[in-house]
Amino acid sequence: MARVIGHVDLDYFYAQVEEVENPSIKGKPVLVCVFSGRTEDSGVVGTANYPARELGVGSGMPIAFAKKRLEGKNPVLIPMHHQKYEAVSEKVMQVVRERVDVLEQTGIDEAFFDITESSADDFSRARNLAASIKTAILESQGLTASIGLGQSKVVAKMASDFSKPNGLTVVTPESTYDFLSPLPVIRLYGVGPKTAKALEDLNVRTIGELMKADIAELERLFGAKTAAYLHNAAAGADDEEVAEKQGATQLSRIITLKSDTRDADQALTELLPAIDDLHRRLVSKSISFRTLSAMGILTDLSAKTKSKTFDRPVENLSECKGEIRELLQELASSAPKELRRAGIRVSGLSEKGDQTSLTQFQ
DNA sequence: GTATGCTTTCGGC
């Protein structure tokens, strides 16, 4: 049976939550900012509302740069309140979950859903269901969302991206080719600036051109698995299932250092609160880990990591400061530049008292 | 050679 897959994306999420809480800022450029604390304005824009975007400001942009662009435009800068957005997100996801067959949350503000059953595989019924989901989100939390429907995850994701904010785009199986083929490859889910550039060097600019691209050439450039994905995704024919996500596969914390350094002990000192925070998180969720990594962002913003895997799951991160120090030391001494930011990551996670996930197939 | 597991990098939001 053909599938009906949806993707829901909350519009300019963090900034919209702030607008709902304080409607008087609506209409002005609103920036939700991640301040790093190094200098007054250092940090980046997390989310910008549409008035800000129309003035050329968007997420990932340095705050100082955004401020310059918005001089005289009465911008509203708000520091990010992650817990608040987390709470709103949970409520929205529950509203959606109640109305679909399967929900797969892929971020704080987006999710895939499968409504093959509840729409009886009928795209016109699916459209009505998607419209009712949008209404329910608006009534529950005052937020607009954009929804896309299609025959696969790739099509649904691109459909939700096609019209926003407050969009509803339905791409039936019959219209899939016409929808996808003229779009630039950069719009394809899974294609970022680097892949797009490599494709452009092959004279592949649109998804239609990607559909016809030589597979051997794609394999040579990207490897077999990515090549197969690109080929299928271009046709909107990926067969990825919508599946509820279990727990996280990794947890991390990263900070910006007060000043650039190669001194591992300095980095460790500044990281201690983040290590404690992650430790508390692990303990409260009864999570053990097997792999510990130190992450560094260098002065040129390039990234570097060093990691270590233990033989058995480790429960107590705060007892690993010696290992973290060693990893930071390896990292700092092998890095071509000083560290600007430093972080830790744990992966290979398991829940305490649940060793089955590691042993049941051995 | 193939399978498997670990390390590092990439890319999305």
Add this chain to the structure above:
DNA sequence: TTACGGCCGAAAGCATAC
């Protein structure tokens, strides 16, 4: 003129075992 976070998941790259 420049300006620059904090997460997450996944895949490539590499090493090792058989």
